[in-house]
Amino acid sequence: MTSVSAPHTTRTYIRWALALLGALLITGLSTITTVDPVRAPPAPTDIDLTIGGISSIEQTFSITQPDLVGLAIQMRNAAQSDPNTRIPVRLRYADGPQFDLVIGDAFVRAAKDDMLTLRFPAITLIHDLRVPTTTLKLTLSIPALPPGTGPMITVRENALRQGEIAIDGRAEPSWDLVIVPIYERRWADRIWPISAMARGKPGLLGWPPLYPLLGYLYLLMLGAGIAALRQAQTTPPSDT
Structure with missing residues (x-):
C-alpha cells in the first residue's frame, strides 16, 4: 500500500x-477589449486643405487587423469653424457590393486635438472568406461652404501607393487623406x-x-x- x-x-x-x-x-x-491611442505623427509632405468649395472626398484604405471600430481624420482649425457643421459619412467596400457598412454624420465640434474621430460597431474582414476585399472606401460629403473656409483636412504624399484620395470625383493617386484606423483588441491577443x-x-x-x-x-x-x-x-x- x-x-x-x-x-x-x-x-x-x-x-x-x-x-x-x-x-x-x-x-x-x-x-476585456481595448483600443490603441489615436496618433497621426506629422510628415514633411503634409498639406492642409480647407474643405470649403469641396463637395466630396473619397479615400480608399486597407484593413490590416480584425475589428475595425473607428476612423480618425486629421482636421485642423476646427475650433475656428462652425461647430455645427455636419459632414455625412459613408464606409463601403472599395470593390464588390456597394452597400453601406457604416453610414452616419460627423460634426466638426467633435474634433479634439486636431482629430475628428468616428466610432462604429466592429467591422471584421480579416480571415473572413465571405467578403470580396479588405479594402474600404471612406466617403465624406462636404456641405456647401464658401471656398477657402471651414476646417482643414490634411493630405499626405502616398509613398506606398496603398490607397488613394479622390476630391470631387477626381482621383489623386499620389496623395492620401490622413486617417488613422482604430482597431479593437483583446488583452490576451497582445500576448x-x-x-x-x-x-x-x-x-x-x-x-x-x-x-x-x-x-x-x-x-x-x-x-x-x-x-x-x-x-x-x-x-x-x-x-x-
Whole structure:
C-alpha cells in the first residue's frame, strides 16, 4: 500500500489552484477589449486643405487587423469653424457590393486635438472568406461652404501607393487623406493573438476565450509531460 505524504498533497492542491487561477486570468484577458491611442505623427509632405468649395472626398484604405471600430481624420482649425457643421459619412467596400457598412454624420465640434474621430460597431474582414476585399472606401460629403473656409483636412504624399484620395470625383493617386484606423483588441491577443479563430463560428466555437484556453491547456499538459519525464529520468530504480 502506497501512502501519500501531506507535503505532496499540498503541492498538488497548489498546482491545481495556480492552474485554475491562470485559466480565470486568461478568460478575463480574452474578454476585456481595448483600443490603441489615436496618433497621426506629422510628415514633411503634409498639406492642409480647407474643405470649403469641396463637395466630396473619397479615400480608399486597407484593413490590416480584425475589428475595425473607428476612423480618425486629421482636421485642423476646427475650433475656428462652425461647430455645427455636419459632414455625412459613408464606409463601403472599395470593390464588390456597394452597400453601406457604416453610414452616419460627423460634426466638426467633435474634433479634439486636431482629430475628428468616428466610432462604429466592429467591422471584421480579416480571415473572413465571405467578403470580396479588405479594402474600404471612406466617403465624406462636404456641405456647401464658401471656398477657402471651414476646417482643414490634411493630405499626405502616398509613398506606398496603398490607397488613394479622390476630391470631387477626381482621383489623386499620389496623395492620401490622413486617417488613422482604430482597431479593437483583446488583452490576451497582445500576448498570443488566437482569439480571432472564434469569428464566424457557431456556439461554443464562437466564444473568443475558448482558443486561448485551449492553448493554455496544451501548454499545461506539455509542461506536466516534461516534468514527469524529467522525474522519471532522475528517480533511481527501486531495489527488488
